[in-house]
Amino acid sequence: MAAASRRDARGARATRPVTIVGMPLPIVTERLLLRAYEPTDLGRLHAVVYSDDRAMALLGGPRDLAGTRAALERSIRQQREDGYSFWPVIERATGTFTGEAGLFPLTPGGTDISLGYAFGPDFWGRGYATEASRAVLGEAFGPLGLRRVVAITREGNAGSRNVLRKLGFRQEGSRHVWGAEQLYFVLDRDEYERR
Numbered sequence: 001m002a003a004a005s006r007r008d009a010r011g012a013r014a015t016r017p018v019t020i021v022g023m024p025l026p027i028v029t030e031r032l033l034l035r036a037y038e039p040t041d042l043g044r045l046h047a048v049v050y051s052d053d054r055a056m057a058l059l060g061g062p063r064d065l066a067g068t069r070a071a072l073e074r075s076i077r078q079q080r081e082d083g084y085s086f087w088p089v090i091e092r093a094t095g096t097f098t099g100e101a102g103l104f105p106l107t108p109g110g111t112d113i114s115l116g117y118a119f120g121p122d123f124w125g126r127g128y129a130t131e132a133s134r135a136v137l138g139e140a141f142g143p144l145g146l147r148r149v150v151a152i153t154r155e156g157n158a159g160s161r162n163v164l165r166k167l168g169f170r171q172e173g174s175r176h177v178w179g180a181e182q183l184y185f186v187l188d189r190d191e192y193e194r195r
Contacts, residue, residue, distance in 0.1 A: 024143060025087070029135045032128060034087040034101060037075045041088055044097040045072055048120035055099075055120055058157045060178065078104065084144060086116060089132050098123040101132040103140060106150060106177060113140070115151045115187075117163075129163045137167060141189050148189065152182035168195050 026035040037045075042065075049055045050068040063071070071086075078085040086102035099119030106112035115136060117129045140146045151169055153160040161183065169185035176182070 024139070027087070027135045027139060028092070029131050031092055032098075032132055032135070033090045033092050034132060034135065035090070036079050037072055037085070037088055039072070039076070041097070042069055042072055045088065045100065048097050048122075049099055049118050052120060055118060058154045058160075059118060060180075075100075075102070084113075084140075089117075089119070089128065098128055099132075101129070101136055103136060103144075103149070106152070112150045113146055113148075115140075115149050115167075117160075124159070129160075130166050133163060133167055137187070137192060141192050146189065149187050151185040151187075152177055153185070154180060154182060168192060 026033050028034075046063075046065055046068040050063045050071065051065075053062055056062045075085040075087075079087075082105075084103045086100045086104060089098050089101050090096065091098055099117065101115075101117035103113050104116055106114040115133055117133055119128055137149060140149050151164050152175065153164065164185045167187065168191055169187045170191075172184050172186050174181050175184045
């Protein structure tokens with residue numbers, strides 16, 4: 001990682017670590033394709049994930065279209081500035097938008113980079129979260145050169161805990177993030193490479 005200059009919230013020049021080499025996109029797996037978000041993804045992202053009560057039950061609740069637009073714009077901006085973000089996850093066989101997966105800073109200005117994923121309920125139980133996340137981790141520990149990736153999930157999200165354990169994450173207590181107590185998981189590069 002290298003320091004890059006940009007403007008902070010006050011408009012002053014600020015320095016923060018950013019990745020010089022971004023993740024190569026698209027990321028292709030056996031069944032899925034992950035690519036950079038485009039503004040035209042708004043309707044599908046909102047319909048499949050962000051407006052769905054079940055998909056968002058443990059992620060702070062469903063959002064209105066403006067909330068989805070803000071999340072999409074944040075992902076597009078982060079991809080441009082940092083070389084990674086959340087990406088839409090598309091079924092290769094059908095071209096169907098299934099959800100999103102990728103990496104994001106756990107807290108603004110913090111050093112923890114977190115794996116995240118969210119899928120529409122119609123796509124639960126198919127192994128998509130594990131498949132997409134495995135591919136994201138391969139890129140995170142490969143081209144991005146991360147030493148560690150973290151993840152959070154709520155206590156009640158047994159499915160997400162199961163995915164994280166399959167991927168090799170270990171739980172290290174909990175943290176208060178995004179207005180809620182979250183279980184905190186860690187995967188170091190050394191552990192990843194031993195798997």
